[in-house]
Amino acid sequence: MSSSQPRFTVGICGGGVSGLCIAVALSRCPDIEVHVYEAANSFKEIGAGVMIWGRAWRALSLLGLDQVFREVAGAPADGSADPQFGFDYRRSDLGSEGFLIHRHVLPYPGHNFHRAHFLDALADLLPAGVAHLGKRLVSFTYKNTPTGQVGLHFVDGTSATCDVLLGCDGIRSVVRRCMFEGLARDGRPQLTQYIEPMWTGEILYRCLIPSEELPLKNGGKHPVLQRPIIYCGNNKHFFGYSIGRQKWVNVGGFVTTPGRRGDTWEEPWVSECSVQEVVESFAGWERDLQDIIKCVERPMKWAVHQVKPLPFFAHRHVALVGDAAHAMTTHQASGAEQAIEDACVLAALLSHSSVTQANLSQALKAYERVRLPIAQHVMAVSAATGELYEMRNGLNGDGYSAWISELKTLWRWVAGEDLKTEINKALVMTRDIGGTRFQYKL
Numbered sequence: 001m002s003s004s005q006p007r008f009t010v011g012i013c014g015g016g017v018s019g020l021c022i023a024v025a026l027s028r029c030p031d032i033e034v035h036v037y038e039a040a041n042s043f044k045e046i047g048a049g050v051m052i053w054g055r056a057w058r059a060l061s062l063l064g065l066d067q068v069f070r071e072v073a074g075a076p077a078d079g080s081a082d083p084q085f086g087f088d089y090r091r092s093d094l095g096s097e098g099f100l101i102h103r104h105v106l107p108y109p110g111h112n113f114h115r116a117h118f119l120d121a122l123a124d125l126l127p128a129g130v131a132h133l134g135k136r137l138v139s140f141t142y143k144n145t146p147t148g149q150v151g152l153h154f155v156d157g158t159s160a161t162c163d164v165l166l167g168c169d170g171i172r173s174v175v176r177r178c179m180f181e182g183l184a185r186d187g188r189p190q191l192t193q194y195i196e197p198m199w200t201g202e203i204l205y206r207c208l209i210p211s212e213e214l215p216l217k218n219g220g221k222h223p224v225l226q227r228p229i230i231y232c233g234n235n236k237h238f239f240g241y242s243i244g245r246q247k248w249v250n251v252g253g254f255v256t257t258p259g260r261r262g263d264t265w266e267e268p269w270v271s272e273c274s275v276q277e278v279v280e281s282f283a284g285w286e287r288d289l290q291d292i293i294k295c296v297e298r299p300m301k302w303a304v305h306q307v308k309p310l311p312f313f314a315h316r317h318v319a320l321v322g323d324a325a326h327a328m329t330t331h332q333a334s335g336a337e338q339a340i341e342d343a344c345v346l347a348a349l350l351s352h353s354s355v356t357q358a359n360l361s362q363a364l365k366a367y368e369r370v371r372l373p374i375a376q377h378v379m380a381v382s383a384a385t386g387e388l389y390e391m392r393n394g395l396n397g398d399g400y401s402a403w404i405s406e407l408k409t410l411w412r413w414v415a416g417e418d419l420k421t422e423i424n425k426a427l428v429m430t431r432d433i434g435g436t437r438f439q440y441k442l
């Protein structure tokens with residue numbers, strides 16, 4: 001940061017994937033002051049594998065973070081991936097011999113990585129003075145100043161001020177709660193319905209398995225080490241793919257109670273559970289899957305929640321980002337992907353030299369108009385993908401041809417519009433913006 005007066009100060013609540021991507025990108029702008037307020041005492045998340053697609057790779061390049069990601073994911077320099085990359089979809093709940101429904105080769109690269117490693121690498125890039133750990137936000141207030149500053153209030157009794165607040169604080173976002181509660185008090189009571197996340201009726205059993213523990217198959221590697229596999233069945237499915245340069249296999253089994261979507265989940269969202277619970281959930285499924293389940297140790301049980309599709313992401317000088325805005329089911333492995341796209345568009349807008357304190361709210365609205373339709377489309381297709389995997393839409397007759405056709409349709413967005421186009425749209429929407437800025441190749 002330069003010693004001269006900054007153009008504006010950005011407060012980022014939450015140091016997860018979205019918060020750290022924006023923080024690193026904006027901290028490279030000499031005329032913007034950035035602060036990340038993270039509730040935890042470190043950025044190290046006890047997380048597992050995450051997969052992202054070509055669009056997020058492109059976003060990371062635009063953010064100048066492709067090299068750090070490449071090192072973490074072990075990806076090639078140009079972001080290209082195995083041209084045969086994709087998933088094997090199997091019908092697995094009809095006895096000990098499953099069968100291949102479809103091998104879907106994706107026409108765009110997918111990269112998987114260990115989330116904690118990526119967060120570590122991003123945190124290392126933050127200049128001194130940007131990160132504030134152990135700072136749990138409890139509320140924000142709009143200050144009565146001519147430029148519309150935002151006051152931040154933390155659980156330890158301290159407070160801070162910024163010109164723009166980015167709520168990167170995840171699915172249970174305090175920023176979202178404050179924004180919608182405030183608007184409800186101001187005469188829009190219907191907005192309270194968007195505060196609490198919703199249980200999807202799904203339970204996910206999850207763990208990492210060291211690759212060397214999987215038994216050989218027909219003298220070679222277990223199939224799940226050769227390509228990602230989705231084992232499908234009625235109201236359940238199981239996924240597996242290797243991460244960390246094939247060191248581990250990230251596995252998860254979903255069990256859905258369709259009638260309970262939208263019910264309140266009374267227990268903790270994440271808890272330990274017994275191996276037996278996983279074994280029983282997938283008893284009678286095909287043999288290759290049983291070989292994987294035999295290696296499961298210390299599984300975690302997640303009650304899968306999502307944010308209800310919000311009517312907007314931004315109000316005045318506050319915007320919701322990533323899971324705070326659009327936490328979704330994991331069936332297309334797209335939550336972090338979408339969070340990275342949000343980060344890219346916001347960082348491009350805020351770093352633009354023509355965005356000032358005077359037009360910050362327009363820039364945030366432009367972000368919302370570009371990102372909301374895409375993120376909510378991905379939310380919808382992600383949920384529909386879960387329905388498909390668990391045979392709830394009646395498309396599994398006729399040799400699965402309708403099923404396969406629907407699968408291809410649901411994945412189509414991943415090859416959609418270029419992010420540069422979306423950033424340009426947002427720049428055009430933000431009034432009074434002209435020229436371009438150095439680090440974004442617009």
Ligand SMILES: Cc1cc2nc3c(=O)[nH]c(=O)nc-3n(C[C@H](O)[C@H](O)[C@H](O)COP(=O)(O)OP(=O)(O)OC[C@H]3O[C@@H](n4cnc5c(N)ncnc54)[C@H](O)[C@@H]3O)c2cc1C
Pocket residue numbers: 013014015016017018019037038039040049050051052135136137138168169170171172173174204206302321322323324327330332333334335336337338339
């Ligand atoms: C089981 C599972 C598997 C997934 N797999 C994939 C995948 O393969 N691919 C993919 O793209 N996505 C995946 N996702 C989704 C992905 O993890 C999320 O979409 C992504 O982490 C969202 O990033 P974020 O920065 O918005 O929020 P988060 O990563 O949740 O980060 C929020 C941060 O805010 C902090 N915070 C919270 N409240 C406060 C507060 N009041 N004050 C200050 N700080 C606060 C938290 O400590 C945290 O550090 C998966 C999700 C789950 C649950």
